[in-house]
Amino acid sequence: MKQKLESLLLGAVAALKTQGLLEQALNPIINIERTRDQQHGDFASNLSLMLAKPAKMNPRQLAEKIVELLPADPAVTKVEIAGPGFINFFIDPKAQYQIIRKIHEQGKQFGLSQVGAGKKVQVEFVSANPTGPLHVGHGRGAAYGSAVADLLAAVGFDVQREYYVNDAGRQMDILAASIWLRYLEECGEVFTFPSNAYRGEYVRDIAANLHRQAGNEYRHPVTLVFEDIPADEPEGGNKDEHIDALIERAKTLLGAKEYQFVFQAGLNEILVDIRQDLGEFGVNYQEWFSERQLMDDGSIDEALKRLDAAGHLYVKDGATWFASSKLGDEKDRVVVRDNGQGTYFASDIAYHMNKLDRGFDQIINIWGADHHGYIPRVRAAMQALGADTDKLKVLLVQFAVLYRGDEQVQMSTRSGSFVTLRQLRNEVGQDAARFFYVMRKSEQHMDFDLKLATSKSNENPVFYVQYAHARICSVLRQLDEKGLARNITLGDESLERLIELQEISLVSHLTRYPEMLEKAAVQYEPHLLINYLRELAAEFHSYYNAHQFIVDDEAVRNARLNLSCAVKQVLANGLNLLRINTPEAM
């Protein structure tokens, strides 16, 4: 419909040109919008406001001229000039009724499109360090990331979902040491647990499993373990030196192979847990990409070699630096430490090089907002590798601040005092969790009130949308109980009997679904889909309260049932896309 109006307006512009009112060279952008207010018709264009200046006319006069020159079209019942010079189009409801038939024909396919044209897009999200279970902060990234990926797939992109596993680095060593120390406790050793180690209950669980499997195989007397280890912070020492020394001690006492075993046991157990957690949350990946793999297969060396060859590396103070400040970053960054170890950033350069080599048309990274300062250096690295940095899109997700009523819930992985995603899912349910997370714009700070979300009452907006779906199912059941059957053909033939305000409004709303979906996908804003569904549900509830569907007049009855079923289909399509259930009864 938009395209049709656009061509009509273009016709008018051409006519203006031949009349000499507009310069031939002028090619105005035709802007057509949905109106906000029904009184302004269905669509509006600000064309004459845009052209007023080049045409040297006042906008209202120009608008009259445009309307006069506008080619006729049967679908357009009325054209009005309003306000400062808007041209409002009123569309024949009959032309819009086609959407009901279309929804019925296309079913689950309705709304899907091919604007993505099969372009390869990678969406990397969550990628939390495997040092513990996912918490509620990760939940938002998970819900948002998977919604973005699913939306892109719905409009025809070839989407690859990926989780980057940081299975290397100091944090992982701290985890391994934490597990080993808890294991020693399981064996009966007694000592003070380091302040900087991971203290979560899950660490004990992993240690207990290890103890069950291996008995005392990895046991060493506590006197040996703590011999000459620098003091921990509470004892007046340094917590980092304390834990680092313990990591080294673990490696020497256990030996490389055994240390790896403990390390791997922890990693595996946590990764399995994360994968299961996300799977249950409706979040699935095509690829779990290992950071260690990048080290083992020489990718990091290769990436650094390429940067060096292009003259972007230099050595200072014993470390190797990447001259990122020449490429937009605020300062240069170390890629190889003076101790010879690569930094996390070096891994990330290699990772992005790998992504580029895999031939994606677009690379989307979804990060927590606390990583935003990291973007310029990754961009710089991609540029230095000779890639088109426009291919990279970084979407930031603000953290969700958790409340219980008025009280903020403090969280820290290290101290172990946090609410896990799993706890949240169990408390508020899958549907409410996904809905709540995606309801807000991603870069908006979010207050997640557990009390509110856990309250099973009407305060939960997800029920509102689901209830609309269930209500329609209920109407259909009612129809059956009354011994009536739908006559879809008759309904389709009788669509012009839908003349009530709510009916016209619903039909118009249904026609918007595909364009809304496309916009939500291309702009990475799944909350638009949520808003749409809430509006559609509201219009349906309003309709339901104002009018009876199962009426004696067969034509009206079937037309209304066809409309209701179209609404049901679109609600289901939207909810399914968000992986939220569509209950038939509530």
Next chain:
RNA sequence: GCGUUUGUAGCUCAGCUGGAUAGAGCAUCGGCCUUCUAAGCCGAGGGUCGCAGGUUCGAGUCCUGCCAAGCGCACCA
């Protein structure tokens, strides 16, 4: 201090990339179940869109400067 994100109703948030009288939910107040599910509907009150300038036919939206909050500014990940 520098960078970045945010500031809209009592609270939580939308606001269709610059359009018409700024919206919704919750909360408050008043109505609607003999009728397809009241987890619903109808109505009312509630606003200096953080503040001040600027850009233009037109600004919650764009530009500048302040104010406030979150986050970031490692040879951590």
